[in-house]
Amino acid sequence: MFTISRFILAVAVLAGTVFATPTPETSLLSAQVNNGTTDGDFAPLATVQFEPCKDNNFNNCQLFTINSDQCYNVASGWNDVISSIRVLSRGYSCYIYSDFNCSGIRGGPIRIDNPHPNLSMYGWNDITSSYICVPN
Numbered sequence: 001m002f003t004i005s006r007f008i009l010a011v012a013v014l015a016g017t018v019f020a021t022p023t024p025e026t027s028l029l030s031a032q033v034n035n036g037t038t039d040g041d042f043a044p045l046a047t048v049q050f051e052p053c054k055d056n057n058f059n060n061c062q063l064f065t066i067n068s069d070q071c072y073n074v075a076s077g078w079n080d081v082i083s084s085i086r087v088l089s090r091g092y093s094c095y096i097y098s099d100f101n102c103s104g105i106r107g108g109p110i111r112i113d114n115p116h117p118n119l120s121m122y123g124w125n126d127i128t129s130s131y132i133c134v135p136n
């Protein structure tokens with residue numbers, strides 16, 4: 001009688017040990033789920049057509065194709081000479097700045113549906129030194 005009781009107790013302890021042991025498949029599954037790629041993290045930059053002009057009413061212009069969300073200093077020969085300006089790409093707002101590196105006073109937004117043929121109306125004639133365009 002005493003021997004049989006000890007045997008049953010030993011079986012019960014062993015069974016408990018088996019059920020408490022975690023199954024190795026669990027960690028295998030976690031490793032597979034975490035094996036993702038990062039392809040979606042790098043979307044191509046959108047380009048914007050931005051046209052500054054040295055004279056009023058869009059005369060003496062140059063068309064620039066630029067990346068959105070990136071500050072540009074004006075090209076050589078274009079500092080403090082812009083008198084009219086327009087954006088030819090739908091869906092973007094462009095801002096002009098009185099100083100380089102998008103600093104100083106900010107003007108805008110300039111969008112495809114509100115070209116600026118005469119910047120002197122806003123006190124902005126021959127002031128622009130840098131600009132940036134961002135999605136609306």
Ligand SMILES: [Ca+2]
Pocket residue numbers: 079080097098099126127128129
């Ligand atoms: Ca300036």
